[in-house]
Amino acid sequence: MIELRTFPGLFVGRRTLLLAEEAPRDGEGSAFACGACRTELIRADRTFLNDVVVKCSCGEFNQL
Numbered sequence: 001m002i003e004l005r006t007f008p009g010l011f012v013g014r015r016t017l018l019l020a021e022e023a024p025r026d027g028e029g030s031a032f033a034c035g036a037c038r039t040e041l042i043r044a045d046r047t048f049l050n051d052v053v054v055k056c057s058c059g060e061f062n063q064l
Contacts, residue, residue, distance in 0.1 A: 004054065004062035006035040012061065015053045018042075023054055036060040 034056040
């Protein structure tokens with residue numbers, strides 16, 4: 001499992017924001033976890049996450 005990098009929410013900018021509950025979990029690709037609480041957030045191809053920010057249920061924003 002790969003941990004994502006957390007960062008302050010004010011830097012979301014033009015990236016696509018996904019809430020962890022809505023993040024696609026298609027079962028293919030790598031598993032990515034929150035960098036703060038280590039909860040698995042999403043299973044996806046790495047290229048899907050290039051311009052995506054995932055907000056974890058713990059409140060942290062995560063990106064590659």
